[in-house]
Amino acid sequence: xxxxxxARQRILDAGADLxxxxxxxxxxxxxxxxxxGVPKGSFYYFxxxxxxxxxxxxxxxxxWQRGEWxxxxxxxxxxxxxxxxxxxxxxxxxxxxxKGTGSVTGCLFGNLALEVSSQDDPVRTRLQExxxxxxxxxxxxxxxxVRGGELKSTDPRAAAKAIVAxxxxxxxxxxxxNDPGQxxxxxxxxxxxxxSEKFAAV
Amino acid sequence: xxxxxxARQRILDAGADLxxxxxxxxxxxxxxxxxxGVPKGSFYYFxxxxxxxxxxxxxxxxxWQRGEWxxxxxxxxxxxxxxxxxxxxxxxxxxxxxKGTGSVTGCLFGNLALEVSSQDDPVRTRLQExxxxxxxxxxxxxxxxVRGGELKSTDPRAAAKAIVAxxxxxxxxxxxxNDPGQxxxxxxxxxxxxxSEKFAAV
Numbered sequence: 260x261x262x263x264x265x266a267r268q269r270i271l272d273a274g275a276d277l278x279x280x281x282x283x284x285x286x287x288x289x290x291x292x293x294x295x296g297v298p299k300g301s302f303y304y305f306x307x308x309x310x311x312x313x314x315x316x317x318x319x320x321x322x323w324q325r326g327e328w329x330x331x332x333x334x335x336x337x338x339x340x341x342x343x344x345x346x347x348x349x350x351x352x353x354x355x356x357x358k359g360t361g362s363v364t365g366c367l368f369g370n371l372a373l374e375v376s377s378q379d380d381p382v383r384t385r386l387q388e389x390x391x392x393x394x395x396x397x398x399x400x401x402x403x404x405v406r407g408g409e410l411k412s413t414d415p416r417a418a419a420k421a422i423v424a425x426x427x428x429x430x431x432x433x434x435x436x437n438d439p440g441q442x443x444x445x446x447x448x449x450x451x452x453x454x455s456e457k458f459a460a461v
Numbered sequence: 462x463x464x465x466x467x468a469r470q471r472i473l474d475a476g477a478d479l480x481x482x483x484x485x486x487x488x489x490x491x492x493x494x495x496x497x498g499v500p501k502g503s504f505y506y507f508x509x510x511x512x513x514x515x516x517x518x519x520x521x522x523x524x525w526q527r528g529e530w531x532x533x534x535x536x537x538x539x540x541x542x543x544x545x546x547x548x549x550x551x552x553x554x555x556x557x558x559x560k561g562t563g564s565v566t567g568c569l570f571g572n573l574a575l576e577v578s579s580q581d582d583p584v585r586t587r588l589q590e591x592x593x594x595x596x597x598x599x600x601x602x603x604x605x606x607v608r609g610g611e612l613k614s615t616d617p618r619a620a621a622k623a624i625v626a627x628x629x630x631x632x633x634x635x636x637x638x639n640d641p642g643q644x645x646x647x648x649x650x651x652x653x654x655x656x657s658e659k660f661a662a663v
Binding site: 281282283284285362363365369370372373374376383386387390417420421423424425426427428429431432434435436437444447448451452453454 | 483564
């Protein structure tokens with residue numbers, strides 16, 4: 260059982276690595292198996308299809324990322340400081356990826372979103388849910404900051420959506436230019452999107 | 462000669478259509494030829510490779526889009542009204558695509574950017590140039606509006622980059638949710654990114 264679990268995890272890791280680097284549709288089950296060092300039969304023992312693997316890779320990545328977000332957003336400092344920490348960490352992760360692999364990996368969800376959006380795909384539905392959840396989390400933080408008098412916002416939902424869109428847009432630039440520095444503007448832009456310039460220097 | 466030119470244009474049209482719908486790496490020369498109704502020899506008469514075709518598709522799309530942008534941005538109204546027209550037109554094009562094809566097509570440049578960014582590819586270099594040019598155009602408009610007293614901006618370059626990133630992020634949502642309505646926030650968000658909320662109702 261230990262060995263089987265290990266094979267499942269190696270398939271998931273190989274999938275996450277490959278889907279993060281290249282187009283989803285260009286990656287076949289055989290390539291995932293080679294990267295994971297497992298036979299095809301082992302793949303199909305755990306996953307009925309490449310789509311099922313992608314769904315699980317997306318889920319695992321979101322469980323991890325949501326955990327990181329919640330850890331940072333319930334951490335030390337004012338609500339605004341915690342939100343800023345989240346953005347600093349986002350930029351740092353892209354810098355770490357650049358150091359480790361030579362490439363800014365970008366956002367797994369954004370990368371996949373642009374590809375699966377022209378198909379009816381359970382991965383697409385899951386990505387829609389994840390982006391809604393990201394917007395929910397940012398909205399909750401904004402509402403908390405507004406209640407505590409740290410921020411002003413006439414429409415926290417719209418601001419949260421604008422901020423998540425801004426993250427995706429800047430991460431796209433970071434990936435295209437292979438330059439995590441593209442994310443330096445994220446905090447200032449997010450504060451502007453809230454119409455709260457005076458907090459930008461926090 | 463008429464016939465050859467026609468074949469070239471049909472290959473370009475088929476490429477634009479396929480690269481807009483699916484992952485670049487999942488599309489082969491054979492598929493492009495079938496869609497264009499030309500033999501493979503005809504393809505290689507005009508294009509040395511799929512990459513060369515992609516580069517030409519990207520160039521043609523930018524020449525067209527830049528023309529549209531310049532037409533709108535030198536058109537009627539105040540500078541701010543023209544900038545707003547550009548965003549309204551961007552949203553309308555996604556709505557038109559939805560009516561015509563059943564799908565929000567998104568941004569050809571953004572779609573390709575996320576895919577080619579992990580490769581050393583002339584397409585990537587060209588996309589970098591195009592996004593820089595988009596930022597240049599928006600920056601020029603902001604500076605013009607600032608000179609005319611229509612807008613305030615302490616950093617027109619940063620604001621222009623934030624706005625182009627915001628477009629890409631919201632277009633990603635429009636594509637993922639197959640909902641051009643995601644772009645309704647674009648103007649309000651852009652004005653916030655300029656720190657010019659009071660102009661948002663123009």
